[in-house]
Amino acid sequence: MSGIEVRSLSAGYRGREVLSGISTTVDTGGWLGIIGPNGAGKSTLLKAIAGLVRHTGGVLVDGRPLEALRRRERARAIGYAPQIPQLPIGLTVTDYVLLGRTPHLGLLARESAADLDVVAWVLEKLDLTGLANRSLSTLSGGERQRAVLARALAQRAGVLLLDEPTTGLDIGHAQALLDLVDELRRELGTTVVSTLHDLTLAGQYAERLLLLDRGEVVAEGTPSEALTPELLATHYAARTSILHSPDGTPVIAPVR
């Protein structure tokens, strides 16, 4: 499986720079959470790592520059679940999640029993089995979000980029999703980079957090290092107090 290195990455849209000089490393099987206020550049950073936004600087997967990978290699190396996906209408949940297996199929090859097993496994884990034959267009917001994540997880890429994966999910489904991502990380060595607005969940699941503000890294470290009332006041203009759950991870409590 693959680690990832970002070197002096800058990116933007139509001449306006949104990210400047971002550098970070995620070891194989590591989980980096990207946090920061609205508009800080979190989604743009994930898109740049996925090769979907033009950037300068380097993104290396397992020491190899992203540009050196052919399309299929890249699709096997990096899975990306966007915040606002474009969904093909008319497809069933199963057919949509099967699209995640495309990078593993031979030319013109149909999916194998192993591909169908991966899809059945991920549908089960994300509580989608009962919706397997439903059309995507009939799903609720949270169900659709889970289908998008199921497709990305079925891809079994070495690096998984998840943009706000818990948006729209209730607390139980959010935990099931994050537990599943953690299982892939531990059992298959999948490397995870995710943006998360819920800072308590970010601190519970990511090993390291990178705090972005106005396109720059302003803090990076363990959850306890990156989630301090001072940093949250400075960069989010938020009033918070940090509690601790029994396992020691920080719980961010808003203070009225």
Ligand SMILES: Nc1ncnc2c1ncn2[C@@H]1O[C@H](COP(=O)(O)OP(=O)(O)OP(=O)(O)O)[C@@H](O)[C@H]1O
């Ligand atoms: N396609 C685009 N064209 C022009 N500007 C864009 C585009 N996408 C994002 N931006 C701008 O880039 C900046 C960073 O946006 P980005 O979506 O990366 O922020 P974010 O940290 O993910 O924010 P949020 O927490 O609100 O999702 C914002 O100012 C945004 O308006």
